[in-house]
Amino acid sequence: MLPRRLLCLLGLLVLCRGQEESLPGESCDNFTDLDFSHSFMGTSLYVRLLLYTRSNLGCGQELRHRHLSSQPLFNLSLPTVFVIHGYRPTGAPPIWIDHLVRLLAKQEDMNVIVVDWNKGAANLNYFIAVTNTRQAAHNLTSFILTMQEEGASLNSVHLIGMSLGAHLAGFVGASLKGKIGRITGLDPAGPMFAGATPDERLDPSDAKFVDVLHTDMNSFGLQGAHGHIDYYANGGFDQPGCPKTIFSGKSYFVCDHQRSVFLYLCALNQTCSLTGYPCSTYNDFLDGRCLQCEAFRPASCPMLGYDVSGWRDTLLRLGQTKAYFSTTATFPYRKASYRVDMVTWNQYLRWAVVYIKLHSGRSATETRIDHKLFRFEQYTSTRLLAQFDEDLHPIQKISMRISTGNVIGPRYKIRLLRIRLIPLDRPDRPLMCRYDIIMEENMDVAFRPLPCDSYP
Known part of the structure; x- marks a missing residue:
């Protein structure tokens, strides 16, 4: 069955069709811009390949499927990245295509080819769009084989697919027996693919390297692991800042799913870095059990x-x-992450939620570590993952408080023999320590951090 969100979304599309400006110039070949009537009546699949290079970032050039080496701007000796969109129920061009093309071109000198299969993806009947992915993949496979015949290396081919486009990329890779260099799947589509066998969806054997980003596994995205590495933003489910109720309209249905594209755009931007911590589960990650990446050193x-x-x-x-x-709700999405190690000394067992606030000048940022109650007992080491929405530096003061949920009776106290904060994403910054602190329930205790190497 289709997720309820998808069924509801189809009823709202008439009211919320997106818009995007066309590329300038009559000589440019633009992404196919359809209107809602096309989706309502249905479209017949037609695949167009639009080439962008550093020489024509604002003006796509449609490629023919033959004599590729003779076509202007297409350099078969360069890496080639194919950008593949997904289901387009309104027929409008994806708002992110131009941004992705430009950011890819900044990475290195390459051919960026937008796979425009809007005629085939634009249909109110999602099942037809799913069926069309196979035929579109056959078309793209033939083109890549022609590239190989004319001198291109399959190892230099990289497919980036969003939603249905991720599975389309997988079908291409499977047809080429996994010999292409890389496939990146941005929240691969879940409806009609849940429970599918590897040959019916994206999987690691489809390319020499497959990386996948998950942001909406409980609705439009596909649950599970489908690449050599699978990144799960905020656990791969609900994303911060996305609406929680249907009264927000279209955004309620697509925000979590589309966040995969915006996180990838952010990652391509040199000012934004999103570090993934290999771990068995999201809860283990939140518990601070997977923060060292020993297997990847010295990288x-x-x-x-x-x-x-x-x-x-x-x-x-x-x-x-x-x-x-984990991410914040808005660009640049990156959280400031610290590993917090505490050694407690108190006679009686306590369970508590922990609040930590960092101060730098007049600025402050606070986190509440509340995904579970933490156990504090005598001579016990406790490790926490503290993530802040702002990256403040230098840290001039730290304040902490605990909450045990105790309503009646005396305020509980916890004595810390040592607390140490380790900046995870900024190895150039010093570790921060403090010794012998007594925290009383629901009362802030503030202290100035000291360099850890000042103590044995």
């Missing part, structure tokens, strides 16, 4: 984005890897 933990050279070989050696990260 860092794997990061979402285009350049995977630092950890690709390690991932291929490890097999399928799950990696988790």
Whole structure:
């Protein structure tokens, strides 16, 4: 069955069709812009391949399927990235296509080819769009084989697919026996693919390297692990800042799913970095059990984005890897993450939620670590993952408080023999320590952090 969100969305599309400006110039070949009537009546599949390079970022050039080496701007010796959109129920062009093309071109000199299968994806009947992915994949496979015949290397081919486009990319890779260099799946579509066998969806054997980002596994996205590395933003389910009720209109249905594209765009931007921490489960990640990435040293933990050279070989050696990260609600999405190690000394067992606030000048940022109650007892080491919406530096003061949920009776106290904060994403910054602190329930205790190397 289709998710309830998808069924409800189809009833709202007439009221919320997106718009995007066409590329300028009569000589440009633009992405097919259909209106809602096309989706209502249905369209016959037609695949167009629009080439963009650093020389024509604002003006796509449609490629023919033959004599590729003689076509202007198409350099078969360069890497080629194919951008593949998903289901388009309104027929409007994806708002993110132009942004993705431009950011990819900044990574290195390459051919960026937008796979425009809007005639085939634009249909109120989602089942027809799913069926069309196979035929569109056959068309794209033939084109890539022609590239190979004319001198291109399959290893230099990278397919980036959003939603249904991720499975379309997988079908292409399977047809080419997994010999293409890479496939990136952005929240692969879940409806009609849940429970599918590997040959019926994207899977690691479809390319030499497959990376997947999940943001909406409980609705439009596909649950599970389907790449050499699967990134799960905020656990892969509900995304911060996305509406929680149907009264928000179209955004309620598509926000979590589309967040995969915006996180990937953010990752391609040099000012944004999203580090994934390999872990068995999201809860283990939140508990601070998977924050060191020993298997990847001397490189860092794997990061979402285009350049995977630092950890690709390690991932291929490890097999399928799950990696988790948390985000803020808005760009640049990146949270400031700290590992917090505490050694407690108190005679009686206490269970508590922990609040930590960082201060820098007049600015402050606070986090509540409340996904579970933490256990504090005598001579026990406790590790927490503290994530803040703002990255403040330098940290001049830290304040903490605990809440045990005790309503009646005396305020409980917890004595910390040591607390140490380790910046996870900023190894150049010093560790921060403090010793012998007594915290009383629901009361802030503030202290100035000291360099950890000042103490044994």
